[in-house]
Amino acid sequence: MDGKNKFSIIERLRSFKYAINGLRLFLMNDHNGRVHFCAAIIAIGLSWLLHISALEWVTILLMIGAVIVTEMINASIEKLADVVSPEYHPKIKIVKDVAAGAVLVTAFLAVIIGAIIFIPKLLSCFS
Numbered sequence: 001m002d003g004k005n006k007f008s009i010i011e012r013l014r015s016f017k018y019a020i021n022g023l024r025l026f027l028m029n030d031h032n033g034r035v036h037f038c039a040a041i042i043a044i045g046l047s048w049l050l051h052i053s054a055l056e057w058v059t060i061l062l063m064i065g066a067v068i069v070t071e072m073i074n075a076s077i078e079k080l081a082d083v084v085s086p087e088y089h090p091k092i093k094i095v096k097d098v099a100a101g102a103v104l105v106t107a108f109l110a111v112i113i114g115a116i117i118f119i120p121k122l123l124s125c126f127s
């Protein structure tokens with residue numbers, strides 16, 4: 001920002017490499033992340049099978065993104081909190097519980113939206 005740091009394509013590519021590494025670490029180590037990733041694959045498969053509309057695709061993809069991004073931020077906060085305070089601390093409990101609550105909110109909304117989109121289509125398939 002002070003003009004001394006010149007723009008460098010190599011540096012930008014390096015940042016991209018770190019971000020891909022973060023995604024890889026998340027998928028390898030975070031059990032909840034893997035569950036959300038599997039749920040995302042199922043939702044995409046169901047969307048494809050049920051021929052959902054473009055607007056429904058946008059909604060499903062936005063919700064998948066919201067759940068996975070929230071889980072990634074939650075996992076990062078947990079890791080940071082474990083370094084900052086390996087021992088029990090009441091404030092760390094609040095930080096971790098609020099971050100976990102954020103995942104719960106997005107996952108709950110994703111289930112509701114998935115039900116609104118998929119249930120009528122599934123019922124019409126079996127009727």
Ligand SMILES: Nc1ncnc2c1ncn2[C@@H]1O[C@H](COP(=O)(O)OP(=O)(O)OP(=O)(O)O)[C@@H](O)[C@H]1O
Nearest residue numbers: 031032078085086087088089090092093096097100
């Ligand atoms: N250092 C701490 N201080 C206070 N409370 C903590 C601390 N570590 C964990 N907790 C409490 O335990 C809960 C679970 O924490 P933990 O870090 O094990 O998360 P988790 O949801 O089990 O994550 P994961 O299963 O992905 O490891 C937190 O939500 C918080 O209430």
